[in-house]
Amino acid sequence: MITLFHAPQSRSSRIIWLLEELSLPYEIRPVSIFRPMTGEGQGDAANPHPDKRVPAILHDGVLLAESVAIVLHLLDTFPQAGLAPAPGDPRRGDYLTWVAWYATELEPALFAGLSGELSASPQKQRGHDAVVARLRAALAHGPYVMGSQFTGADLLIGSALAFGRRAFPADDAIDSYVERCRSRPAAIRGAALDDQSGLQAAA
Numbered sequence: 547m548i549t550l551f552h553a554p555q556s557r558s559s560r561i562i563w564l565l566e567e568l569s570l571p572y573e574i575r576p577v578s579i580f581r582p583m584t585g586e587g588q589g590d591a592a593n594p595h596p597d598k599r600v601p602a603i604l605h606d607g608v609l610l611a612e613s614v615a616i617v618l619h620l621l622d623t624f625p626q627a628g629l630a631p632a633p634g635d636p637r638r639g640d641y642l643t644w645v646a647w648y649a650t651e652l653e654p655a656l657f658a659g660l661s662g663e664l665s666a667s668p669q670k671q672r673g674h675d676a677v678v679a680r681l682r683a684a685l686a687h688g689p690y691v692m693g694s695q696f697t698g699a700d701l702l703i704g705s706a707l708a709f710g711r712r713a714f715p716a717d718d719a720i721d722s723y724v725e726r727c728r729s730r731p732a733a734i735r736g737a738a739l740d741d742q743s744g745l746q747a748a749a
């Protein structure tokens with residue numbers, strides 16, 4: 547059994563999308579988190595995440611916290627979804643590179659872009675430019691970052707871009723990519739469930 551510890555409109559929303567892609571039974575356990583934008587909310591004693599953040603999952607009693615760990619674990623454990631090249635597949639290196647790139651390059655560039663820090667830091671501007679260049683180069687061959695196959699890397703990258711699109715320059719290819727990712731049937735179902743869990747959490 548898979549239990550997702552979730553707060554609406556957060557990084558755990560995309561794990562609902564992931565679970566919908568997998569068509570597995572799972573349970574959503576709404577938890578409260580600290581919301582830095584409003585100063586509201588607080589860590590929830592019922593949340594097993596070591597920092598009381600989301601997402602976290604319990605899968606048959608095993609705890610995974612961190613979006614990347616959850617994506618890698620679930621897509622390797624349930625390969626029938628076809629969303630991750632398996633070890634030994636020649637595309638595995640590209641896949642792992644994109645997943646790691648999301649966490650170590652895209653996320654910092656996104657938050658640097660949103661916070662307006664770029665003009666004061668040539669180093670951050672350089673990283674930000676490199677992220678945009680790599681994305682544009684990949685999408686020139688799209689429709690997904692690895693080409694024709696949608697993978698867990700797209701789920702991470704597409705959901706982060708949907709959240710922080712204004713951190714990056716206007717670009718039709720990036721806009722179409724975000725739309726392509728979030729119009730997947732599983733993403734639409736995930737968004738509907740995210741809203742419902744919001745109602746539950748508020749109740």
Ligand SMILES: N[C@@H](CCC(=O)N[C@@H](CS)C(=O)NCC(=O)O)C(=O)O
Binds near residue numbers: 579581611612613614
């Ligand atoms: N790198 C983590 C980030 C998790 C994270 O920051 N989650 C936010 C919600 S989007 C959170 O739980 N914040 C509450 C807090 O910082 O206490 C991941 O992707 O899993």
